[in-house]
Amino acid sequence: MPARLTKPNCSKRKWNHKGCGNTLREEWRSLTAVIGQPDLPLTTVGGDLEKGWPEVNEEEAVEAIAKESPAVRIADAAEARAQTVLARAKRESIPDIQVRGGMEYNNELLGSAPIAKGWEGIAEVAVQIPLFNRNQGNVSAARADIDRALQEKKRIALTLRERAASAVDQYANARLMAMEYRDELLPRAKKAYGLMVERYGQMLASYPRVLDAQRKLYELQLDYIAALESVWTNGIALQGYLLTDGLEAPARPGEVDRPVRETNVPMPERTVSPRESTRNP
Numbered sequence: 194m195p196a197r198l199t200k201p202n203c204s205k206r207k208w209n210h211k212g213c214g215n216t217l218r219e220e221w222r223s224l225t226a227v228i229g230q231p232d233l234p235l236t237t238v239g240g241d242l243e244k245g246w247p248e249v250n251e252e253e254a255v256e257a258i259a260k261e262s263p264a265v266r267i268a269d270a271a272e273a274r275a276q277t278v279l280a281r282a283k284r285e286s287i288p289d290i291q292v293r294g295g296m297e298y299n300n301e302l303l304g305s306a307p308i309a310k311g312w313e314g315i316a317e318v319a320v321q322i323p324l325f326n327r328n329q330g331n332v333s334a335a336r337a338d339i340d341r342a343l344q345e346k347k348r349i350a351l352t353l354r355e356r357a358a359s360a361v362d363q364y365a366n367a368r369l370m371a372m373e374y375r376d377e378l379l380p381r382a383k384k385a386y387g388l389m390v391e392r393y394g395q396m397l398a399s400y401p402r403v404l405d406a407q408r409k410l411y412e413l414q415l416d417y418i419a420a421l422e423s424v425w426t427n428g429i430a431l432q433g434y435l436l437t438d439g440l441e442a443p444a445r446p447g448e449v450d451r452p453v454r455e456t457n458v459p460m461p462e463r464t465v466s467p468r469e470s471t472r473n474p
Contacts, residue, residue, distance in 0.1 A: 221235050227438075243421065247428030247432060255361060259353050275341075285328045299312070364423075370423075
């Protein structure tokens with residue numbers, strides 16, 4: 194391989210190596226913040242990406258997210274609150290009679306100086322006029338709030354279905370890619386690399402060809418790891434109702450404009466099959 198082509202490739206690999214180091218440190222800081230241990234030193238995380246993939250039934254996952262998500266529960270609470278307000282408004286159609294009684298000390302002003310008259314008993318009766326207004330305005334407003342809460346609940350369910358469909362698509366594609374790498378592409382690449390090393394030992398292949406086969410094997414391994422990462426992240430997101438940020442404050446009942454924490458919903462780029470990527474370089 195000419196030196197003028199080798200040097201740029203080496204520089205690119207060094208830059209990629211440094212960039213990966215920076216990414217690793219930033220991802221570690223994010224992880225330690227989420228688990229509540231920001232002072233945890235950088236170390237190797239236990240576990241095996243290739244074992245125990247999250248098993249997700251697509252239809253069941255979408256239905257669970259649309260019906261059991263905390264966002265839906267928040268919408269249910271808003272609807273229940275609106276129903277309670279309506280019941281209260283109906284009860285208040287006849288105003289309450291306010292009665293007050295007690296004792297008070299009278300300092301009557303005569304001229305410029307107050308003269309103590311002593312303790313006096315008082316009794317007051319008050320009522321809102323008109324007597325029978327049926328509280329129509331508050332009842333209508335409460336019914337409008339119920340209608341809005343019901344429509345908001347439907348909107349949330351549809352929004353969650355839309356987000357879940359994207360996550361399910363990413364999960365299914367990533368799973369297919371991971372299986373294709375594991376069962377077909379990587380075994381063939383390992384075999385090709387082994388044959389190239391053997392031919393090099395027999396002086397039937399040049400060393401640059403060995404390096405090229407090794408590079409292709411490493412690239413496939415990186416793609417395989419990326420596919421596994423997508424399987425895990427999207428699978429866990431689907432199992433966790435699409436809530437992926439443990440530090441964001443949840444929405445409160447009544448915040449009908451922000452019941453779905455859309456920043457928490459995973460929206461990764463569409464994955465492409467390895468065979469399709471080879472057809473479209």
